[in-house]
Amino acid sequence: MEKSAETNTASTAVVVGSSSPCAACKILRRRCRENCELGPYFPSMEPLKFTIAHRVFGASNIIKLLQDLPESQRGDAVNSMVYEASARIRDPIYGCAGSIFHLQRQINDLQGELAKAQAEVLRMHCQQANLMTLIWKELGQVPQPPMHDHQSLNDPYNIASPQSYHSYSYLFEECNVLEPMWT
Structure with a gap:
């Protein structure tokens, strides 16, 4: 009886503690940690945002760039990367400069x-x-x-x-x- 109570509490903790993985972890098919560095900037309901940035910059470069910036500037940096990446996809030669x-x-x-x-x-x-x-x-x-x-x-x-x-x-x-x- 005690064993089933422990299992219930453990499974409840997993359900309560887990939320849907961020778009980056979903696309990269990795486990989304609680302190995922990409989670706040690429929410699970906006997978296209990460897909565009990942296609041009790559996940490791995005993570490095975000780690080098203060937290207050990271949101703007992600928006900028997504804009630049979408411009580069539309116009591979000139990118943002063309715009x-x-x-x-x-x-x-x-x-x-x-x-x-x-x-x-x-x-x-x-x-x-x-x-x-x-x-x-x-x-x-x-x-x-x-x-x-x-x-x-x-x-x-x-x-x-x-x-x-x-x-x-x-x-x-x-x-x-x-x-x-x-x-």
Whole structure:
């Protein structure tokens, strides 16, 4: 009777103490220890994460790298390894460098588009200033000095007036746009 009680407690201890092995130990087909160095970073429900990193770096290199780092940096290092490994699998020649190059090219293209859009806005401001100057000259009115901040409260929608367009008069000289607006 005592022997069966000991067996029950021993089997209970094994069941209570054991949890599912981490993805690394599962894939490597080894017994997952309680203090497995890969367990916290490769949980059993994410086997693809370890498979990708293992294919490129190898298990021993992953373990060595993690042992050389402080615990606070290990999670980021694993994420970085998985990202680098997946990039290397997608693009065996350039890996992450190819992704970085592609993103830098996108940034340069977008900066060029932004510069073009800013130039277009400036051109439109110049046309607006030219048009308003011509309209006020045609009407025989002279634009008044620019509004002060307290005057803008009276005109919350900034409705076209000589005061609101006088601030663009410096653009008239810089732009010297003589083409019609409809081009």
